[in-house]
Amino acid sequence: MEQRRRAVGTSVNRVDAYDKVTGRARYTDDLCGKEAYIARVVHSTVANGRVLSVDKSEAEKLPGVIRVVSCFDVPKNYYPTAGHPWSVEEAHQDVSDRLMLTDRVRFYGDDVAAVVAEDEVTAARAAGMVKIEYEEYPFVLDVREAMEDGAPQLHEDYPGNVLNHTSIRSGSYEEAIKEPGLIKVEGWYDTPSVQHCHIENFICYAYEADHKINVTSSTQIPHIVRRVVGQALGIPWGRVRVIKPYIGGGFGNKQDVLYEPLCAFLSTLCGGHLVKLDVSREEAFNCTRVRHAIRSHIISWVRPDGTFAARKLTAYSNQGAYASHGHGVVAKGMGAFPQLYPCPNVEADSYTVFTNRPVAGAMRGYGIPQAMFAVESHTDDVAKAVGMSPLEFRRKNLMPQGYVDAFSKNENYFDTFNQCMAKAAAYMDYDRKIKEYDGQDGNIRRGIGLAVFWYNTAVWPISLETSSCRMVLNQDGSIQVQVGETEIGQGADTAFSQMAADALGIPFEDVHIISSQDTDVTPFGTGAYASRQTYTAGFSIEQTAGLLKGRILSYAQELTRMPASQLELVDGVIVRKSDARPMMTLGELASEALYSLSHSEHLTAESTYQIKSNAYSFGCTMAEVEVDIEACKISLMDIVNVHDCGKLINPALALAQVHGGMSMGIGYGLSEMEKFDAATGRTLNGNLLDYKLSTAMDHPHLEGQFVKNYEPTSAFGTKALGEPPVCSVAPAIRNAVLQATGIGIDQIPLNPHVLFEEFKKGGLLDV
Amino acid sequence: MEQRRRAVGTSVNRVDAYDKVTGRARYTDDLCGKEAYIARVVHSTVANGRVLSVDKSEAEKLPGVIRVVSCFDVPKNYYPTAGHPWSVEEAHQDVSDRLMLTDRVRFYGDDVAAVVAEDEVTAARAAGMVKIEYEEYPFVLDVREAMEDGAPQLHEDYPGNVLNHTSIRSGSYEEAIKEPGLIKVEGWYDTPSVQHCHIENFICYAYEADHKINVTSSTQIPHIVRRVVGQALGIPWGRVRVIKPYIGGGFGNKQDVLYEPLCAFLSTLCGGHLVKLDVSREEAFNCTRVRHAIRSHIISWVRPDGTFAARKLTAYSNQGAYASHGHGVVAKGMGAFPQLYPCPNVEADSYTVFTNRPVAGAMRGYGIPQAMFAVESHTDDVAKAVGMSPLEFRRKNLMPQGYVDAFSKNENYFDTFNQCMAKAAAYMDYDRKIKEYDGQDGNIRRGIGLAVFWYNTAVWPISLETSSCRMVLNQDGSIQVQVGETEIGQGADTAFSQMAADALGIPFEDVHIISSQDTDVTPFGTGAYASRQTYTAGFSIEQTAGLLKGRILSYAQELTRMPASQLELVDGVIVRKSDARPMMTLGELASEALYSLSHSEHLTAESTYQIKSNAYSFGCTMAEVEVDIEACKISLMDIVNVHDCGKLINPALALAQVHGGMSMGIGYGLSEMEKFDAATGRTLNGNLLDYKLSTAMDHPHLEGQFVKNYEPTSAFGTKALGEPPVCSVAPAIRNAVLQATGIGIDQIPLNPHVLFEEFKKGGLLDV
Structure with a gap:
C-alpha cells in the first residue's frame, strides 16, 4: 500500500537549480x-x-x-x-x-x-x-571480420577476438520450424558506435x-x-x-x-x-568510451495468425580494443529478446568481439537501444509479413501481465505495455493515421511508427545491489543526507531529498543533501548506472530515516514523558498520536539533545540496505515522420514516449529525463555515428562539428507521458527511468519511415547517405 | 586496570608530520x-x-x-x-x-x-x-580605574563596568585572623595582556x-x-x-x-x-583576543609553624571592550585558590571588568597562569616570612592525596605534587643549590625557584562535555576516524589515531584520521580548548571502536562459523580466542562484507559519549636564574617542568607540548606584554618586532619530565597536558630571582625596566 507522502510525488524545484543556473555550482575544474x-x-x-x-x-x-x-x-x-x-x-x-x-x-x-x-x-x-x-x-575494425580466421588478434587469451559468447536455448528451434505454414521473416540490423x-x-x-x-x-x-x-x-x-x-x-x-x-x-x-x-x-x-556497435541477425517463424513458432537471434557486439564493460552490454539485449515477445522455441547467441576501434563501454540503455532497434524493427517487419498492424501485432505478442522471469524473478505486475501503447496511440491519433498514411505515393510521404522497449531496474541478481545512507541531525531540525549514489545532472539529489523528507517526516527544505561523494566519509555505494539510484537509494534512505526517527522519538520520550510509541514526527514537529497535539519541534529537540547537561547525544543514523529485487520498467515510443524521398530527408513531425516507471518521485524531473532520453534517441536514429578511416583506423569525426549530435534544433515537441503503476517491490513505488527513454526512439522512427515509404531500413542512423542507398534499392529513387 | 595497548604509549611519528614538513599540508589560504x-x-x-x-x-x-x-x-x-x-x-x-x-x-x-x-x-x-x-x-584602560565612580561606562547593562563578580567563602576569615601570633603576608600581583x-x-x-x-x-x-x-x-x-x-x-x-x-x-x-x-x-x-591582564591581591595569615589560618584573594580581570570568554577566566583562577593550599578560612572575590582595551579571551591556561603567578609568588613570600624553604613549605601545605573537590568531584588520587617536586628537585640538585645560593652578594647572583600549578581537564561540571566519533571501515581493513575534536598543531590527530588503533585492535598505520572538520558531516564536538581533547575524545573513540568491533565480529561469525564471543580483533586479524588461531584478516572480512551477494554491509559505527568526569592535572616548574643586577638582566640558566598527566599517549608529543608551554611561560615571565598609549588607547607594540615574543634564542635547554599516575577517570588513563606547561613557569622564574636577590617582584614580565625600578627600590642599585 502506498504510504502518505508530502514531498514525494510533487515537482519541487531541483535542489541544485539555483546554484547551477547562477554558476555557483562548482565542478572539477572549478575546484x-x-x-x-x-x-x-x-x-x-x-x-x-x-x-x-x-x-x-x-x-x-x-x-x-x-x-x-x-x-x-x-x-x-x-x-x-x-x-x-x-x-x-x-x-x-x-x-x-x-x-x-x-x-x-x-x-x-x-x-x-x-x-x-x-x-x-x-x-x-x-x-x-x-x-x-x-x-x-594489420588491424581490423569490423566485428565479423575480426572473428574470421587469420584476422589480427588483439589479446592473447581471446582466440578469434571473442571476449565472450553466451547463449540462450529454450524449446527446440530446429523442431519448431518444421511446423507447416510458417512464415519466415529474417533481417540483419546494424547500430553504430556513438558517443555520450x-x-x-x-x-x-x-x-x-x-x-x-x-x-x-x-x-x-x-x-x-x-x-x-x-x-x-x-x-x-x-x-x-x-x-x-x-x-x-x-x-x-x-x-x-x-x-x-x-x-x-x-x-x-x-x-x-x-x-x-x-x-x-x-x-x-x-x-574514452563509445556505445557498442552491434550487428544483430534475427529470424522469426510466424504463423499466419500472428503468433511466433520459433525465433533466433545472433548478435555481434563490437567491443573495440579493450574489455571495459564487455559482454554484459550485448548480453543484456539478448536477455530481453525472449522476454519481450515470449515464444516457446528460442535460440539466441551473443558475441562480444575485440576490434581495433575505440573502446566500447556503458552508455545509457546498456545494450537495449541496440537490441530494441533490431527487435522492434524486426517486429514491424513481421507484422507486415502477416498483415497485421504494428499495434495489433504487439498487443497479441508482447509479454503478458503476470509474466515472471525465471532468473530475475521480475514480474510484469500490470498490463503496462497495453496501457502505454494506448496512451501513445491516443496522443498520436494512431488509429486514424495508420490508415490515412497507408499506401501513399508521391515524393512527400508521412508515416507513423511504434516501438516498445524492455528494461529493468538495477543489476540484481546479476550483480550486487547495495545502498548505504547516513543522516545527521542539525540543531535547527534539518538534516544532512549522505548516500553513495551520485548526482550526475539527472536530479538524483532532489529525488533523494524528497524521499528523505517524507521518510523522516520533515519539510523538504530541511533536507540538505550532500551532493559530493567523498569515499573517506560517504557511505559505500556503487554509483550512477543501471537506472538504479532512485530505486536502490530509496531503500537505504527509508531504512535510515526510520532509524533516525527511532532515535529522535526515543529522545522525545525523555523530554515529553510520552512513550516513543505514542509519538510521531510530522512536518518537523513531534506530535502525540492520540490527539495530534504538537509536543515540540524537531529543532527544539535537536538542540536539547546536543546541549543537554543530563543527556547529550548527536542524533545521527547510518545503515546499509542490500537490495534483492529488481523491477521491470516498460514503455513505448510513437513517432510520426514526413519523408522527402528525393531529398533523402526525414522530418520528425511528432513523437511521444510513454513510460511506466511506477510512482513518479518528481514529475517535472521525470519528464526532463524522458526529454533527454528522447533527444538522445533521435540522434541515434537520425544522425549520430562515429566514422573510422579504413586506411588508418583513425576516428574521422571525433568532434562536435563533424559528429552530428542531435540538438533541440533537430527536435519537434517532445511529448512525455506516464503510466503510474505503483511498483510493489520498491520502497517508494518507483523504478527505472534514467535509461529507458532512449531505448525505443530509433526503431519507432525507422518504423514510421517504413510505414511512409514501405522501405524497412535496418541500419541507423537514417541519414541521407543511407536513405539514398535504401530508396534507390527499394525503387523509390530512379538514379 | 590498564588495558593492553600497542600504539598508545609509544612515540609514533605524528600522522601529519610528512605533510607538514614537506609543505603538502594545506591551510585555509592554500585552499x-x-x-x-x-x-x-x-x-x-x-x-x-x-x-x-x-x-x-x-x-x-x-x-x-x-x-x-x-x-x-x-x-x-x-x-x-x-x-x-x-x-x-x-x-x-x-x-x-x-x-x-x-x-x-x-x-x-x-x-x-x-x-x-x-x-x-x-x-x-x-x-x-x-x-x-x-x-x-573619555576612555579607561586600567581595571581598577574602570570600577571607580565616574569612570567611562562601556556597556549599559554593566554599572561600574563590572561584567561579573563572584565569591568564595569558607569558614570565617574575619574570626580566623583574630588568632594570636599570626603572621600576615600581603601582596599585589600584576600580570599583563599578552597575545597568543x-x-x-x-x-x-x-x-x-x-x-x-x-x-x-x-x-x-x-x-x-x-x-x-x-x-x-x-x-x-x-x-x-x-x-x-x-x-x-x-x-x-x-x-x-x-x-x-x-x-x-x-x-x-x-x-x-x-x-x-x-x-x-x-x-x-x-x-582578535589577548590574555586577560589580572591584578590580584592576596593576604595570608600564617602560623609560625607554616600552616595557614586564613586567606583572602581579590582578583580584578581586565576584560577589554567585549565580554568574549568573560568571567570564566578569572573565576577559574579563583577556583584554584582554595584547592591548591587548602585552608579552613577563605574569602575570595573575582571581578571581570570592561575597559577600553582589546578584548581578552581564552588563552592557554585560561586564568591559571595569572592565578599561579599571584599565588605561587605569594607562596614564596609566605615561606620566606615563616623561614621555611619554598619546597618544605609546599610539601606541608599543598593539596594532600585523597583531597576531593566538593563541586567538581575531582579527586587527588596520588601524591602527585610531592612526586613532581621530587623529580624536579632531583634534576635541579635543588637541595644543594637552595643552600649554596642563599645569602649571595655581588653583582652577579644565582637563584633557584619553584612553583607548582593546579589544573583540571575539560569543563565538566561547569559546562557540557560531549564527544562524538564515527569510524568507517575500508576494504583493506583500514578505517577512517572522524571526531569533532580538532587538530590545531598540537598533535591531537596522532593521539586519536593511536587510541583508535588500540581500541579497535588494528595497526596504527591502518587508522586514517580525518583531520579536517566539516560541520555537515563531522560528528558533533565542541573543539580544542580546556586541555580536553585527548581525555574527552578518548571516550568516544573507545566506545565507537567497541561498536565497530562488535559489528565486525558479528560479521566474522557469518564467515567463520565461530561465535562472535569467541573472536577477537588483534593487529587487524580476526583471531579465535581459544587457540589464538588467525581466522581471516580484517581486510578480507571488510571486502567480503561490502561485496557479498548474500549479505552486503558497509561496516561503520558512530556514537556520542557524554563525559561526566574531570581530572586534576598537576605539576611544577623549577627554574635557575643568573641575575646581573647592574644590567637589570635575568639569564635563565636551566628550567624543568614536571607533569603528572596520567598515561602518556605519545611520550614524544607530550614532551613537545611541555616544551611549547614552557617557551610561552618564559616569554610571559620575562619579556612579553602589550603596551597601550595612554593618550589614545592604541596598542603601541602590536607587531612581532616591538612585542618581545620569547623564542628559542631566549631559552636554555627545556627539560620536561613526567610522573605517570594512570588516571582512573579516563578511558586511556590520560588527562590534561595542553595548557598546564605554561602555568607555573613565570612564578618559578620570579621565585628564583627572589632567591638570588631577595627582591620579590610582583609583576611580569621581569624585563629590565621593571628590574631597574625594583632593584632600585630594594636598595640593590644605587642610582
Missing part, C-alpha cells in the same frame, strides 16, 4: 587549484602494433616540462575499468586488461605516453615532441596528502574509482580517496574508470604535487 | 580559490565613542572595489563569541554583546566598516579611503552554495563557529557549514568566533561570491 601541473596523454597513431621506443628527450628539454612518462615507466598492474561492483570471487570480476600506458597499442588513440607540465600550452607542445617508434600490425557527448568532458586531478592519493574526478562511480586506482597503483584501497563533485553529465561514459589511475600515478611521480588531467572533446570521442 | 574577493576591516581610531557618519563614497569609486559596508549596514543580531558549548537555557549562555560592525566603538581598533575588493592592494587602499566621523568619549602569537594569523573565507553559507576558517571550534554564524546572520544553523582545515596554532585565540560572521555576511552581500578575510599580524594583536 582544482591553480597551481596544478597539467598532464596530457600522448596517443597512438597506429591502430595496432607495438611501441619499439619512446624518445622523451626533446620534450623533457622544453622549459616548463615537469615530467615525461612512457609506457615503459608504468607499473605492470593490469586492472579492469568497468564500473561494476567488485566481486571477491575472481570468476565474477571484470577483465583486467588495461595498463595506465601501454606499449602494445590496440587502437588509433591508445595511451602510450604522458607529459606533465606547468601549463596547458607547454603540456600540449611537449606531447607533440614525444617521438614514438612503432612496429605496425556529455557537456563536461572527463576531467580529474590528483595529489598526495594524508598518506593517501587524493583524486577528484568527474565520475559516476567514486567508490569504484577508489578501488581501481588502488588496483592500478598497487596500493591498499584505504590509501586512495576519491571525491566526486558536481559533474556535467556522464551517460555511462563516466561509469568507467578512465584516466584517474594515470593522473594519480603522475602525481606520485611529481612528489605528490597537484596534477590535472583534462580530456579534450576529441579525446572524449576517441579515447 | 581558498584565487578568484576570491578580499575583505578588509576598517578599525576605529578612537578608544571610546560613537560613529556619527561613515563616508564610503571615495572608497566605492576606487576601481576594483566590490562593496563597502559600514556599521549602519549590518543586521542588529547581537551574538556571543566565546567558544563555549551552547546552552539552551538563557541564563547559561555567553553574553551577546557583539555586532559584526559597530557604531558604538569601545576600543582603538574596534570594527566599524569593511571593504571588499578584487585584490589585496585595492582592499587596503579602499579601507584607507573610508571616512569615519566619531563623537569621542600563533604562527598563522586568523583567516577565513566564505561563499554561498547548496542553500548554505559555507565558511572555511582557521578555528579551534568549527561546530561553535557554525552556531554563532547562524546567530549573527539570523539564519537557521543548518544553513551554515563550517570547515576547519589544518591550522597554524590557536592557543585559545581561535577558541573565539572572530571574523567568520562578518566574512559570511560580506559574501552574502556579494551574491555569494567567495570572500576571504585574512587578518594581519597587527590586527591579530589589536583586534
Whole structure:
C-alpha cells in the first residue's frame, strides 16, 4: 500500500537549480587549484602494433616540462575499468586488461605516453615532441571480420577476438520450424558506435596528502574509482580517496574508470604535487568510451495468425580494443529478446568481439537501444509479413501481465505495455493515421511508427545491489543526507531529498543533501548506472530515516514523558498520536539533545540496505515522420514516449529525463555515428562539428507521458527511468519511415547517405 | 586496570608530520580559490565613542572595489563569541554583546566598516579611503580605574563596568585572623595582556552554495563557529557549514568566533561570491583576543609553624571592550585558590571588568597562569616570612592525596605534587643549590625557584562535555576516524589515531584520521580548548571502536562459523580466542562484507559519549636564574617542568607540548606584554618586532619530565597536558630571582625596566 507522502510525488524545484543556473555550482575544474601541473596523454597513431621506443628527450628539454612518462615507466598492474561492483570471487570480476600506458597499442588513440607540465600550452607542445617508434600490425575494425580466421588478434587469451559468447536455448528451434505454414521473416540490423557527448568532458586531478592519493574526478562511480586506482597503483584501497563533485553529465561514459589511475600515478611521480588531467572533446570521442556497435541477425517463424513458432537471434557486439564493460552490454539485449515477445522455441547467441576501434563501454540503455532497434524493427517487419498492424501485432505478442522471469524473478505486475501503447496511440491519433498514411505515393510521404522497449531496474541478481545512507541531525531540525549514489545532472539529489523528507517526516527544505561523494566519509555505494539510484537509494534512505526517527522519538520520550510509541514526527514537529497535539519541534529537540547537561547525544543514523529485487520498467515510443524521398530527408513531425516507471518521485524531473532520453534517441536514429578511416583506423569525426549530435534544433515537441503503476517491490513505488527513454526512439522512427515509404531500413542512423542507398534499392529513387 | 595497548604509549611519528614538513599540508589560504574577493576591516581610531557618519563614497569609486559596508549596514543580531558549548537555557549562555560592525566603538581598533575588493592592494587602499566621523568619549584602560565612580561606562547593562563578580567563602576569615601570633603576608600581583602569537594569523573565507553559507576558517571550534554564524546572520544553523582545515596554532585565540560572521555576511552581500578575510599580524594583536591582564591581591595569615589560618584573594580581570570568554577566566583562577593550599578560612572575590582595551579571551591556561603567578609568588613570600624553604613549605601545605573537590568531584588520587617536586628537585640538585645560593652578594647572583600549578581537564561540571566519533571501515581493513575534536598543531590527530588503533585492535598505520572538520558531516564536538581533547575524545573513540568491533565480529561469525564471543580483533586479524588461531584478516572480512551477494554491509559505527568526569592535572616548574643586577638582566640558566598527566599517549608529543608551554611561560615571565598609549588607547607594540615574543634564542635547554599516575577517570588513563606547561613557569622564574636577590617582584614580565625600578627600590642599585 502506498504510504502518505508530502514531498514525494510533487515537482519541487531541483535542489541544485539555483546554484547551477547562477554558476555557483562548482565542478572539477572549478575546484582544482591553480597551481596544478597539467598532464596530457600522448596517443597512438597506429591502430595496432607495438611501441619499439619512446624518445622523451626533446620534450623533457622544453622549459616548463615537469615530467615525461612512457609506457615503459608504468607499473605492470593490469586492472579492469568497468564500473561494476567488485566481486571477491575472481570468476565474477571484470577483465583486467588495461595498463595506465601501454606499449602494445590496440587502437588509433591508445595511451602510450604522458607529459606533465606547468601549463596547458607547454603540456600540449611537449606531447607533440614525444617521438614514438612503432612496429605496425594489420588491424581490423569490423566485428565479423575480426572473428574470421587469420584476422589480427588483439589479446592473447581471446582466440578469434571473442571476449565472450553466451547463449540462450529454450524449446527446440530446429523442431519448431518444421511446423507447416510458417512464415519466415529474417533481417540483419546494424547500430553504430556513438558517443555520450556529455557537456563536461572527463576531467580529474590528483595529489598526495594524508598518506593517501587524493583524486577528484568527474565520475559516476567514486567508490569504484577508489578501488581501481588502488588496483592500478598497487596500493591498499584505504590509501586512495576519491571525491566526486558536481559533474556535467556522464551517460555511462563516466561509469568507467578512465584516466584517474594515470593522473594519480603522475602525481606520485611529481612528489605528490597537484596534477590535472583534462580530456579534450576529441579525446572524449576517441579515447574514452563509445556505445557498442552491434550487428544483430534475427529470424522469426510466424504463423499466419500472428503468433511466433520459433525465433533466433545472433548478435555481434563490437567491443573495440579493450574489455571495459564487455559482454554484459550485448548480453543484456539478448536477455530481453525472449522476454519481450515470449515464444516457446528460442535460440539466441551473443558475441562480444575485440576490434581495433575505440573502446566500447556503458552508455545509457546498456545494450537495449541496440537490441530494441533490431527487435522492434524486426517486429514491424513481421507484422507486415502477416498483415497485421504494428499495434495489433504487439498487443497479441508482447509479454503478458503476470509474466515472471525465471532468473530475475521480475514480474510484469500490470498490463503496462497495453496501457502505454494506448496512451501513445491516443496522443498520436494512431488509429486514424495508420490508415490515412497507408499506401501513399508521391515524393512527400508521412508515416507513423511504434516501438516498445524492455528494461529493468538495477543489476540484481546479476550483480550486487547495495545502498548505504547516513543522516545527521542539525540543531535547527534539518538534516544532512549522505548516500553513495551520485548526482550526475539527472536530479538524483532532489529525488533523494524528497524521499528523505517524507521518510523522516520533515519539510523538504530541511533536507540538505550532500551532493559530493567523498569515499573517506560517504557511505559505500556503487554509483550512477543501471537506472538504479532512485530505486536502490530509496531503500537505504527509508531504512535510515526510520532509524533516525527511532532515535529522535526515543529522545522525545525523555523530554515529553510520552512513550516513543505514542509519538510521531510530522512536518518537523513531534506530535502525540492520540490527539495530534504538537509536543515540540524537531529543532527544539535537536538542540536539547546536543546541549543537554543530563543527556547529550548527536542524533545521527547510518545503515546499509542490500537490495534483492529488481523491477521491470516498460514503455513505448510513437513517432510520426514526413519523408522527402528525393531529398533523402526525414522530418520528425511528432513523437511521444510513454513510460511506466511506477510512482513518479518528481514529475517535472521525470519528464526532463524522458526529454533527454528522447533527444538522445533521435540522434541515434537520425544522425549520430562515429566514422573510422579504413586506411588508418583513425576516428574521422571525433568532434562536435563533424559528429552530428542531435540538438533541440533537430527536435519537434517532445511529448512525455506516464503510466503510474505503483511498483510493489520498491520502497517508494518507483523504478527505472534514467535509461529507458532512449531505448525505443530509433526503431519507432525507422518504423514510421517504413510505414511512409514501405522501405524497412535496418541500419541507423537514417541519414541521407543511407536513405539514398535504401530508396534507390527499394525503387523509390530512379538514379 | 590498564588495558593492553600497542600504539598508545609509544612515540609514533605524528600522522601529519610528512605533510607538514614537506609543505603538502594545506591551510585555509592554500585552499581558498584565487578568484576570491578580499575583505578588509576598517578599525576605529578612537578608544571610546560613537560613529556619527561613515563616508564610503571615495572608497566605492576606487576601481576594483566590490562593496563597502559600514556599521549602519549590518543586521542588529547581537551574538556571543566565546567558544563555549551552547546552552539552551538563557541564563547559561555567553553574553551577546557583539555586532559584526559597530557604531558604538569601545576600543582603538574596534570594527566599524569593511571593504571588499578584487585584490589585496585595492582592499587596503579602499579601507584607507573610508571616512569615519566619531563623537569621542573619555576612555579607561586600567581595571581598577574602570570600577571607580565616574569612570567611562562601556556597556549599559554593566554599572561600574563590572561584567561579573563572584565569591568564595569558607569558614570565617574575619574570626580566623583574630588568632594570636599570626603572621600576615600581603601582596599585589600584576600580570599583563599578552597575545597568543600563533604562527598563522586568523583567516577565513566564505561563499554561498547548496542553500548554505559555507565558511572555511582557521578555528579551534568549527561546530561553535557554525552556531554563532547562524546567530549573527539570523539564519537557521543548518544553513551554515563550517570547515576547519589544518591550522597554524590557536592557543585559545581561535577558541573565539572572530571574523567568520562578518566574512559570511560580506559574501552574502556579494551574491555569494567567495570572500576571504585574512587578518594581519597587527590586527591579530589589536583586534582578535589577548590574555586577560589580572591584578590580584592576596593576604595570608600564617602560623609560625607554616600552616595557614586564613586567606583572602581579590582578583580584578581586565576584560577589554567585549565580554568574549568573560568571567570564566578569572573565576577559574579563583577556583584554584582554595584547592591548591587548602585552608579552613577563605574569602575570595573575582571581578571581570570592561575597559577600553582589546578584548581578552581564552588563552592557554585560561586564568591559571595569572592565578599561579599571584599565588605561587605569594607562596614564596609566605615561606620566606615563616623561614621555611619554598619546597618544605609546599610539601606541608599543598593539596594532600585523597583531597576531593566538593563541586567538581575531582579527586587527588596520588601524591602527585610531592612526586613532581621530587623529580624536579632531583634534576635541579635543588637541595644543594637552595643552600649554596642563599645569602649571595655581588653583582652577579644565582637563584633557584619553584612553583607548582593546579589544573583540571575539560569543563565538566561547569559546562557540557560531549564527544562524538564515527569510524568507517575500508576494504583493506583500514578505517577512517572522524571526531569533532580538532587538530590545531598540537598533535591531537596522532593521539586519536593511536587510541583508535588500540581500541579497535588494528595497526596504527591502518587508522586514517580525518583531520579536517566539516560541520555537515563531522560528528558533533565542541573543539580544542580546556586541555580536553585527548581525555574527552578518548571516550568516544573507545566506545565507537567497541561498536565497530562488535559489528565486525558479528560479521566474522557469518564467515567463520565461530561465535562472535569467541573472536577477537588483534593487529587487524580476526583471531579465535581459544587457540589464538588467525581466522581471516580484517581486510578480507571488510571486502567480503561490502561485496557479498548474500549479505552486503558497509561496516561503520558512530556514537556520542557524554563525559561526566574531570581530572586534576598537576605539576611544577623549577627554574635557575643568573641575575646581573647592574644590567637589570635575568639569564635563565636551566628550567624543568614536571607533569603528572596520567598515561602518556605519545611520550614524544607530550614532551613537545611541555616544551611549547614552557617557551610561552618564559616569554610571559620575562619579556612579553602589550603596551597601550595612554593618550589614545592604541596598542603601541602590536607587531612581532616591538612585542618581545620569547623564542628559542631566549631559552636554555627545556627539560620536561613526567610522573605517570594512570588516571582512573579516563578511558586511556590520560588527562590534561595542553595548557598546564605554561602555568607555573613565570612564578618559578620570579621565585628564583627572589632567591638570588631577595627582591620579590610582583609583576611580569621581569624585563629590565621593571628590574631597574625594583632593584632600585630594594636598595640593590644605587642610582
